[in-house]
Amino acid sequence: MTVQTIRDFLKLESSSGLILIGAMLLALVCANTPLSLLYDGLLQTPVEIHIGALHLAKPLLLWINDGLMAVFFLLVGLEVKREILEGELSSLPQIAMPGIAALGGMVIPALIYAGMNWSNPATVQGWAIPAATDIAFALGVMALLGKRVPGPLKLFLLTLAILDDLGAIVIIALFYTADLSVFSLIMAAIAVAGLVVLNRLGVTRIAAYVVLGVFLWVCVLKSGVHATLAGVVLAFAIPLRAKDQHGHSPLRHLEHNLHPWAAFGILPVFAFANAGVSLAGLAPTDLLSPLPLGIAAGLFIGKQLGIVSFAWVAIKLGLGPLPQGTSWRAFHGMAVLCGIGFTMSLFIATLALDNAVPATGDAARLGVLMGSLASSLCGYYLLRRAVNKPITIDYDEKEVLLKGAEPS
Numbered sequence: 001m002t003v004q005t006i007r008d009f010l011k012l013e014s015s016s017g018l019i020l021i022g023a024m025l026l027a028l029v030c031a032n033t034p035l036s037l038l039y040d041g042l043l044q045t046p047v048e049i050h051i052g053a054l055h056l057a058k059p060l061l062l063w064i065n066d067g068l069m070a071v072f073f074l075l076v077g078l079e080v081k082r083e084i085l086e087g088e089l090s091s092l093p094q095i096a097m098p099g100i101a102a103l104g105g106m107v108i109p110a111l112i113y114a115g116m117n118w119s120n121p122a123t124v125q126g127w128a129i130p131a132a133t134d135i136a137f138a139l140g141v142m143a144l145l146g147k148r149v150p151g152p153l154k155l156f157l158l159t160l161a162i163l164d165d166l167g168a169i170v171i172i173a174l175f176y177t178a179d180l181s182v183f184s185l186i187m188a189a190i191a192v193a194g195l196v197v198l199n200r201l202g203v204t205r206i207a208a209y210v211v212l213g214v215f216l217w218v219c220v221l222k223s224g225v226h227a228t229l230a231g232v233v234l235a236f237a238i239p240l241r242a243k244d245q246h247g248h249s250p251l252r253h254l255e256h257n258l259h260p261w262a263a264f265g266i267l268p269v270f271a272f273a274n275a276g277v278s279l280a281g282l283a284p285t286d287l288l289s290p291l292p293l294g295i296a297a298g299l300f301i302g303k304q305l306g307i308v309s310f311a312w313v314a315i316k317l318g319l320g321p322l323p324q325g326t327s328w329r330a331f332h333g334m335a336v337l338c339g340i341g342f343t344m345s346l347f348i349a350t351l352a353l354d355n356a357v358p359a360t361g362d363a364a365r366l367g368v369l370m371g372s373l374a375s376s377l378c379g380y381y382l383l384r385r386a387v388n389k390p391i392t393i394d395y396d397e398k399e400v401l402l403k404g405a406e407p408s
Contacts, residue, residue, distance in 0.1 A: 009027045017140015018262035020342065023271040024369075031276035044274055054218070054328040059087030064331030065350055068266045070217055076165045077235025078255040083162055085240050095163075097311065098156055102163040104310025105338055106131040109302030116294035120154045123291045123360060126352040128171045130298025130371065132344030135161035136267060138337040141376050148387040150330070152323035157334050160307070168344055169232055176351040177225045184223035188230075191216035195237035204242045204250045209234060226351060256267045267343055274346045291360055292367030295345070300378070303339035308332055333383035339375030341368055 029037035043061040050056075058066070084090060109130035117124045136155060142149055194212045203209075213234035221227040240251045285295065308331070314320055322331055349364040 001028055016136040016267060017134075017138065017143070018136050019264060019268050020134070020271050022141065023268040024275040024342070027272045027274075027276035031278045032280065036276075036278065037278055043276075044206070056218070056221070057232035061273055064270055065347065066221060066227045067217075070228045072231070072262050072266045072270075073169070073228040074213075074231035074235050075255065075258045076257070077232035078238065080162060080166050080249055081236050081238075082231075082240060082255065083159075088310060089251045093320070095159075097314055098159040099312040100319065101307045101311045101335075102160045102167065103166065104135065104306030104308075105160070105303050105335070106167050106306070108306030108309075109339075111299035112300040112302040113294040116290045116297065120290065120340060124352065124361075125175075125293075126295070126349060126364060128168070128175065129345050129349050129352060129364060129368065130170070130295050130302055130339075130341060131164075132168050132341045132348055133161050133164045133303070133338045134340050134344055134372070136263060137167070137372070138379075141337055141340065141380050142334075144380065145383055145387065148324065149383060150325040150387070153326045153330060153334055156323040156326075157338070159394060160338065164338075164353070165344070166189070168348065169229070172226055172351065173229055174346070175398065176348070180224040181222055184219050185225075188216055188219035188223055188225075190282060191219055192233055192237075195234065199237050199239055202239070202242070204239065206238065206246075206254050207248055209238050212346060238389045239384075242331050255391070270347070271343055272341075274350065275364050275365065275369065286363070287366070287370070289363065291363045292370060295341075295349075295364060295367030296371035296374065299339040299345065299368070300336075300374040304332065304335040304376065307335035307338055311335075329386035330383060333379050333381075333386050334381055335379075336375055337379035339379070340372045342372045345372070 007073060027039075030036060044061065046057060046062045047060055047063050048055070048057040107323060110127045113130050114124055114127045114255070117126070135158065138161065142154065142157070191212050193215070195209060198208055198212070213230065217227055217230040220230040235251075238251050238254060240249055242248050242250060311322075311331070315322065322328070345368045346365060349361070353360045353364050
């Protein structure tokens with residue numbers, strides 16, 4: 001990953017995070033005003049596709065969650081593959097510290113939630129909800145501090161979040177699947193085999209992969225495995241480098257084209273569709289019930305505790321240092337920002353609870369909003385206190401030199 005690519009990515013993600021905040025607030029306004037009838041009616045609008053024996057009928061909300069989010073996971077898969085082959089995840093020394101921190105940031109929140117909901121078998125299956133991090137939202141809050149935040153700390157957050165997304169993909173694949181259809185899985189396997197053949201033959205036309213990818217998405221949707229995983233499989237089939245004399249990268253080309261659509265279209269639409277929690281009749285005791293409190297505590301307390309403690313152990317074991325030019329105070333502020341679960345947490349909540357225990361949907365969304373809001377405000381405050389002077393950063397592809405004031 002070149003330095004300019006990193007800069008462009010951080011700028012895009014930061015801007016997207018600010019738009020996500022607007023989408024969330026708009027959803028809350030719509031859900032708690034007379035606009036709620038229009039809001040609910042829009043999301044429940046039936047949308048059908050009928051081609052021969054193929055019949056797909058879902059409300060608009062599920063098309064957003066199953067369809068648009070598959071495109072988002074395609075982008076995530078492209079980013080993960082590129083990072084594994086030639087980026088921040090391509091060697092053990094680079095991946096060790098953010099990898100260990102990401103593991104702590106998933107394990108501890110899950111344990112906190114599970115511990116608070118252990119007596120309720122219906123809600124304990126939502127243990128993965130507070131394990132996710134919304135990279136766009138976190139970088140959006142961090143962007144409010146401008147150049148005060150050291151570049152290496154932003155890059156550490158970016159790497160940690162990519163690993164977090166990879167963990168979420170594995171969790172969804174292993175734990176959040178419905179009853180499986182053997183026939184649909186066989187057809188999906190045939191589609192995957194076709195993608196592998198295209199890759200081995202050196203096919204570089206993205207349209208060929210997309211056609212098979214759409215077929216794969218339909219098969220996975222019908223199989224009982226969540227359809228968003230089709231996007232990840234498709235991403236890993238698209239070649240990073242072409243075998244022709246031009247040496248262009250189909251993966252980079254598709255990633256570059258998809259990124260603005262995901263950042264400024266898919267994620268804000270998803271946030272608007274899923275963040276609308278009605279607060280009518282809400283009592284203080286509702287906020288303290290195990291489900292929302294477990295999610296909020298997992299995000300706000302579990303994330304920072306897991307990331308900081310696991311990173312401290314990794315440093316003591318000599319597995320890596322803190323990001324260059326970063327104090328423990330600033331690192332702690334970054335860890336708190338990782339408690340902004342938002343879109344990913346909302347998405348996992350729909351998989352874990354909405355289908356199995358529909359009545360818990362609003363409570364789960366409320367917990368995600370509480371935890372994410374607390375992490376946003378506290379993380380911003382801690383980072384602002386830790387990095388009180390602007391830092392000018394000169395980037396080189398092999399090292400980062402910090403000039404000027406060090407963080408206090």
